[in-house]
Amino acid sequence: MKVGLVQLCSGITVSDNIAETSRLIRAAAAEGAALIATPEMTHLVQKDKKDLLSKISSQDKEPAVRAFADLAKELKVNLLIGSMALKNGDKIANRSFHFTPDGVIKASYDKIHLFDAQVSDTESYRESSTYTAGDGPIMTAVGQTKIGLSICYDLRFPALYRHYAQNGAEIVTIPAAFTVPTGRAHWDILLRARAIETGSFVLAAAQGGTHADGRTTWGHSKVIDPWGDIIAELDHDRSGYVVAEIDLSEVEKARKRIPAWADTRPF
Numbered sequence: 001m002k003v004g005l006v007q008l009c010s011g012i013t014v015s016d017n018i019a020e021t022s023r024l025i026r027a028a029a030a031e032g033a034a035l036i037a038t039p040e041m042t043h044l045v046q047k048d049k050k051d052l053l054s055k056i057s058s059q060d061k062e063p064a065v066r067a068f069a070d071l072a073k074e075l076k077v078n079l080l081i082g083s084m085a086l087k088n089g090d091k092i093a094n095r096s097f098h099f100t101p102d103g104v105i106k107a108s109y110d111k112i113h114l115f116d117a118q119v120s121d122t123e124s125y126r127e128s129s130t131y132t133a134g135d136g137p138i139m140t141a142v143g144q145t146k147i148g149l150s151i152c153y154d155l156r157f158p159a160l161y162r163h164y165a166q167n168g169a170e171i172v173t174i175p176a177a178f179t180v181p182t183g184r185a186h187w188d189i190l191l192r193a194r195a196i197e198t199g200s201f202v203l204a205a206a207q208g209g210t211h212a213d214g215r216t217t218w219g220h221s222k223v224i225d226p227w228g229d230i231i232a233e234l235d236h237d238r239s240g241y242v243v244a245e246i247d248l249s250e251v252e253k254a255r256k257r258i259p260a261w262a263d264t265r266p267f
Contacts, residue, residue: 001035006038025075033077056084080203081099139168166264178218195227201226
C-alpha cells in the first residue's frame with residue numbers, strides 16, 4: 001500500500017487552509033498514495049477561543065467536511081483528515097475523519113485525552129476548558145486493513161494502542177500539533193515506541209512551523225514500520241508531504257518475533 005502524509009502550518013483562515021491542504025493531498029495522490037493522512041487541526045489553528053468558535057460549525061454545516069469528502073471522491077483515495085475543530089454544544093470536538101474514495105465518512109473519532117499541561121515556564125495548555133473528550137477508541141478499515149485512530153496527546157497513553165493491536169489494527173494514525181519543546185524531546189521516541197510495542201505501522205502527520213495565531217509546532221511527520229524503523233519522514237517544520245510504500249506483511253512478522261502486544265495480564 002502506498003501512503004501519504006501531509007504536513008501543514010495551518011493558519012486562522014479556513015478557506016486558505018482547505019486550499020493548501022488540498023494542494024498537498026493532490027500532490028501525494030499524483031505520486032500514487034491511496035491512503036493520505038493530514039495533521040491535527042487541519043482546517044484551523046487558532047488558540048483564541050472566541051475567534052475559533054466564530055469560525056467553526058457543527059459537523060453537518062462545516063464547509064471543510066464537505067470539501068474533503070468531495071476531494072476524496074474526486075481523487076479516489078482514502079483520506080484521513082487528522083482532525084478538525086467542530087462545535088459540540090458550548091464546547092468543541094477535536095474530531096478525525098476517514099473519507100472513503102466514494103466521499104463517504106466511514107469513521108470519525110474524537111480525541112480522548114485532552115492536553116492540560118505546562119510545557120515550559122511560559123507555555124501552557126488547558127484543552128479541557130475548550131474541548132470535550134471522546135468516549136472511546138474507534139477503528140476503521142481500508143479494504144481488509146484495520147486502522148486505529150488517535151490524535152496527538154493520545155500518543156502518551158500506550159493502552160489505547162495496545163487495544164487497537166489486540167483488536168487487529170495493522171496501522172495506527174497519530175495526527176498531531178506537538179509543541180516545539182515536547183516535540184524536540186519526545187515526538188520521535190514516543191512514535192517509535194508505539195510502533196514497537198504494538199507491531200503496527202504508525203502514520204504520524206504533523207503541524208509544523210510558526211502559525212498565524214502565534215504558536216509554534218514541531219513538524220517532523222513520519223511513517224514508522226512495525227519494528228520501529230522510520231521509513232519516511234519530513235525532517236523539518238514547514239508544509240510539505242511525503243509518500244511511502246508500506247508492506248503490511250511486516251506486521252505479522254514483527255508480532256510473531258516479539259508478541260508483547262498480545263499480553264493481557266491484569267495487575
